[in-house]
Amino acid sequence: MKKILLVSVLLLLVLGISGCSIQEKGTDTIESNLKEINKGINQFSDLRNGTLEVEASMESVNNAVESMEATKNTSTLTFILKPKGYDYIEETKTLYERTGQSEFSATKQVNGKFYFGVPVEQSTKDKRKSYEWHDFSERNKKQYEPNAALQMMMSPAKWLNNKEYIKAITKEKDGLLTKYTVTTNDEFAKYARENYHSSQESYTVIEHHEIYWINKDGLLVKHQMYGEVEWTIDGITDTYISYTTVELTGSNDKDLKEIGDNT
Secondary structure, eight states, X not given: OHHHHHHHHHHHHHHTTOOOOOOOSSSOOHHHHHHHHHHHHHHHHTOSEEEEEEEEEEEESSOOSTXXXXXXXXXXXXXEXXXXXXXXXXXXXXXXXXXXXXXXXXXXXXXXXXXXXXXXXXXXXXXXXXXXXXXXXXXXXXXXXXXHHHHHHHSOOTTTTOGGGEEEEEEEEETTEEEEEEEEOHHXXXXXXXXXXXXXXOEEEEEEEEEEEEOTTSOEEEEEEEEEEEEEEXXXXXXXXXXXXXXXXXXXXXXXXXXXXXX
16 A cells, blocks of 8 residues: 555656747647637536546656656546535556556545545456545645646646746647647746755756647547656656646536445
8 A cells, every 4th residue: 555655646746747939830829829728627627527537657767766666557537526626536557567566546535535445355357346445634735625637637737827938839630629739948847846846856857748638619638748857866866757648538427426435
């Protein structure tokens, strides 16, 4: 359980990065593209409920720090919008690439209380039937706080609407969707270092970009984030690459009203 929590914290730290510009591809301005992205985010925030499919991975180029084993997480998250915020349950499979072993876990938030769960019996099956839940509510700073996947879809990163941090936004058609790719600049790298890490840490952003897919109705249906950083951990420097994709696969189910153990 401790290992699962460590990996989750590290991935959340990376996700926390996710507020003289050059515009590429087409004539739309950065301002107009940001406006469309924000409209898509706002529409997502109005959904009554939905299901998200999440893929998140992190690896180190040289495997220099043993505790930073390469991992790949896949999860399904079901959420319901309540008057004060979200209820949700997220079931996650974590693959440790060095050993090839997988572990399963779940988190849920119901009526403002946050729980972490592990299956009563771990197995190789993807569908869990029963969890042992641990109440972590006292560790949460706020009730009804969205988790990282929901945050990526329903709230723009603090830096996103600050053009000072944006190098370019490209806009292109991707099937029936419109795809917006936001690339960051050196000012963003400075912002990330100063806002997400202590002055004693050695942390340098090599590359960071985010992609938003908006459907024909103006709804954000997919958000992808890529990051590459040079980071010194335990006195050892390595390059870390993270990749996260969150996709909306269903929404506004009239029969979905409450979160249970396996909603």
